[in-house]
Amino acid sequence: MNLLANLRRPDGLLGYSILYLIFLYVPVLFLPLFSFNDSIYITFPLSGFTTQWYEKMIESEVLLNALGNSVKVAACVSVISTILGTLAARAFTRYRFAGRKPMLGLLVLPLVVPGIILGIALLIMMNWAGIELSLVTIGAAHVLIATPFATFVMISRLEGFDANLEEASRDLGESGWTTFWRVTFPLAYPGIVASLLLTFTESFDEFILAFFLAGNEATLPLYIWSQLRFPKTLPVVLALGACILLASFIVITFAEWVRRRGVKPVESDS
Amino acid sequence: MSNKPDFVSIGDVSKHFGSVRAVDGVSLDIAQGEFFALLGPSGCGKTTLLRILGGFEAPNSGNVHIDGADMTLQPPNRRPVNMVFQNYAIFPHLNVRENIGYGLRKEGLSKQQIAERVDEALATVKLEGLGGRGATEVSGGQRQRVALARALVKHPKVLLLDEPLSALDKNLREQMRVELRALQQQVGITFIFVTHDQEEALSMADRIAVMFDGKVRQVDTPEHLYETPRSKDVAAFIGSMNFIDATVEGADGDALIVDAGPVGRIRAGLPADGAPAAGTTVIVGIRPEKLILADSPPGEGANSIRARLTAASYLGERSHYFLQVDGLAEPLSIARQNTQAQLLHEADAGSELWLTWSPASGIVLPAAG
Ligand SMILES: Nc1ncnc2c1ncn2[C@@H]1O[C@H](COP(=O)(O)OP(=O)(O)O)[C@@H](O)[C@H]1O
Numbered sequence: 032m033n034l035l036a037n038l039r040r041p042d043g044l045l046g047y048s049i050l051y052l053i054f055l056y057v058p059v060l061f062l063p064l065f066s067f068n069d070s071i072y073i074t075f076p077l078s079g080f081t082t083q084w085y086e087k088m089i090e091s092e093v094l095l096n097a098l099g100n101s102v103k104v105a106a107c108v109s110v111i112s113t114i115l116g117t118l119a120a121r122a123f124t125r126y127r128f129a130g131r132k133p134m135l136g137l138l139v140l141p142l143v144v145p146g147i148i149l150g151i152a153l154l155i156m157m158n159w160a161g162i163e164l165s166l167v168t169i170g171a172a173h174v175l176i177a178t179p180f181a182t183f184v185m186i187s188r189l190e191g192f193d194a195n196l197e198e199a200s201r202d203l204g205e206s207g208w209t210t211f212w213r214v215t216f217p218l219a220y221p222g223i224v225a226s227l228l229l230t231f232t233e234s235f236d237e238f239i240l241a242f243f244l245a246g247n248e249a250t251l252p253l254y255i256w257s258q259l260r261f262p263k264t265l266p267v268v269l270a271l272g273a274c275i276l277l278a279s280f281i282v283i284t285f286a287e288w289v290r291r292r293g294v295k296p297v298e299s300d301s
Numbered sequence: 302m303s304n305k306p307d308f309v310s311i312g313d314v315s316k317h318f319g320s321v322r323a324v325d326g327v328s329l330d331i332a333q334g335e336f337f338a339l340l341g342p343s344g345c346g347k348t349t350l351l352r353i354l355g356g357f358e359a360p361n362s363g364n365v366h367i368d369g370a371d372m373t374l375q376p377p378n379r380r381p382v383n384m385v386f387q388n389y390a391i392f393p394h395l396n397v398r399e400n401i402g403y404g405l406r407k408e409g410l411s412k413q414q415i416a417e418r419v420d421e422a423l424a425t426v427k428l429e430g431l432g433g434r435g436a437t438e439v440s441g442g443q444r445q446r447v448a449l450a451r452a453l454v455k456h457p458k459v460l461l462l463d464e465p466l467s468a469l470d471k472n473l474r475e476q477m478r479v480e481l482r483a484l485q486q487q488v489g490i491t492f493i494f495v496t497h498d499q500e501e502a503l504s505m506a507d508r509i510a511v512m513f514d515g516k517v518r519q520v521d522t523p524e525h526l527y528e529t530p531r532s533k534d535v536a537a538f539i540g541s542m543n544f545i546d547a548t549v550e551g552a553d554g555d556a557l558i559v560d561a562g563p564v565g566r567i568r569a570g571l572p573a574d575g576a577p578a579a580g581t582t583v584i585v586g587i588r589p590e591k592l593i594l595a596d597s598p599p600g601e602g603a604n605s606i607r608a609r610l611t612a613a614s615y616l617g618e619r620s621h622y623f624l625q626v627d628g629l630a631e632p633l634s635i636a637r638q639n640t641q642a643q644l645l646h647e648a649d650a651g652s653e654l655w656l657t658w659s660p661a662s663g664i665v666l667p668a669a670g
């Protein structure tokens with residue numbers, strides 16, 4: 032990573048990098064810190080070590096239910112948007128068709144439209160179409176914002192290898208289907224894994240769209256938001272936040288590792 | 302080897318991309334065991350024709366037969382043909398051995414037999430010991446050998462090569478010409494290779510098809526192509542050539558008498574298909590190395606003309622001179638091996654010399670094209 036490379040370089044960037052890292056991560060580290068603090072007040076000095084907030088968290092059925100909902104939605108979203116993204120990326124990288132460039136531009140739109148606008152627009156549309164709000168509507172909205180991510184991850188993956196590889200496989204006697212399994216998939220799979228993980232987290236911690244489009248079942252971010260009104264349960268939310276932080280960190284690191292590890296494209300000399 | 306003359310038979314094949322006629326009515330017969338070159342400038346349709354042979358493009362019309370079987374509509378995996386792609390298309394996720402063995406999985410061989418075939422192919426392309434290397438860990442030249450081995454290991458009836466040497470640096474390229482030619486002789490497989498480099502085609506191929514704008518203009522051995530091109534385009538593309546407009550006067554034995562305007566009445570070689578009628582306008586082509594510089598007029602039989610030196614360039618083993626004949630639009634170019642120390646220099650510009658050449662060196666070409 033660039034930051035790490037800079038850290039090893041003895042110039043002005045070093046100090047800047049350290050400040051930047053402090054600014055970025057120290058507030059986040061308050062979460063795990065206070066989640067082990069034996070007090071409902073989030074203030075210094077710390078009053079003692081406890082795991083009671085974690086115990087309460089595990090006992091809360093509403094919380095576990097919300098967690099289950101979020102996992103369900105995120106899992107569906109990641110699979111659907113990765114499939115859509117892979118197909119779109121294949122079209123963008125393997126075929127030259129009319130409107131390719133503008134379409135690539137339109138793809139970014141859900142990423143730049145503010146979530147609140149998107150939320151209102153989708154709510155109006157669901158009402159108009161008479162679709163009842165539920166986890167399904169949340170999932171649909173998440174697919175909308177996750178698909179561009181998946182598409183870009185897959186485009187960068189597929190661009191890295193040459194269409195001639197698939198032709199070479201056909202030339203050497205493999206059918207279209209076996210070529211997919213022997214060439215296309217092995218070369219694309221680090222991108223697929225990365226896309227699955229990224230879109231999962233994208234959906235998992237999304238709040239605004241879920242807020243607008245939720246029926247009577249809450250996702251985890253909605254549950255957390257509802258709990259912020261009750262000071263007594265705040266440390267439980269911190270404990271939950273710490274767990275999510277850890278899980279996200281593991282997932283994202285793994286995704287990046289898979290994405291980078293994959294196969295380096297053969298650079299051509301011509 | 303029973304050399305079937307139409308082992309690969311291309312019958313009036315055309316391929317259009319929108320309004321571009323990439324391949325336009327090409328017919329070719331390529332013999333078994335032949336080293337055949339498709340030569341032409343960039344964009345003339347060589348790659349498209351090769352891809353039609355490989356099954357990657359379906360022709361709009363015409364047909365392709367290989368060893369008697371109609372292959373026109375067969376997909377690549379059903380053709381007894383393998384291809385070495387221009388950028389080699391080595392599978393980056395497999396090592397050298399796995400790349401070479403890739404196409405053997407469908408042949409119903411045992412693991413042992415596959416290993417033997419791969420070893421044999423590695424030896425053929427002189428890559429012994431590199432089997433375990435990753436595809437991204439070998440040099441460009443080695444990657445080319447992997448691509449060759451990967452195709453040859455399938456024992457194809459025909460090997461297709463798309464600009465196989467263009468990605469290599471100059472020294473390696475010249476070495477590979479010799480090696481590729483030797484390899485072809487050794488394995489005896491029909492090679493069809495595409496190149497835009499005339500020297501490459503001349504030095505490697507048994508026969509060459511010269512293509513322009515999707516059409517095959519001449520198919521010949523390298524020597525015939527160079528010595529008796531049949532059109533101005535081909536003559537200009539293969540090597541360089543001086544062109545002089547002329548009008549046929551008549552035949553005299555094995556020479557054609559033409560009136561070449563400012564150059565006067567000269568004798569040229571009689572075309573293989575007989576003398577054109579008197580009065581026909583033709584072009585006489587003369588290779589720069591066949592024009593001889595002299596201080597005095599030559600004897601009977603040879604053509605000669607007085608000309609003025611306008612430029613000289615020294616190229617080491619040879620020199621190029623430009624001589625103006627009064628009345629000709631462009632100076633004639635002369636190439637001379639620097640075998641004797643008697644060089645002409647830029648400083649000699651303006652001096653008058655004699656140019657002579659034998660009648661057989663004048664190639665009579667049709668005026669159009
Ligand atoms: N897939 C394609 N789509 C559109 N035009 C193509 C395609 N492939 C080749 N062409 C066009 O056909 C012509 C011949 O191309 P090509 O066979 O690659 O030439 P060469 O190999 O002789 O350089 C060119 O004008 C090229 O632009």
Ligand SMILES: [Mg+2]
Nearest residue numbers: 344347348349
């Ligand atoms: Mg080409």
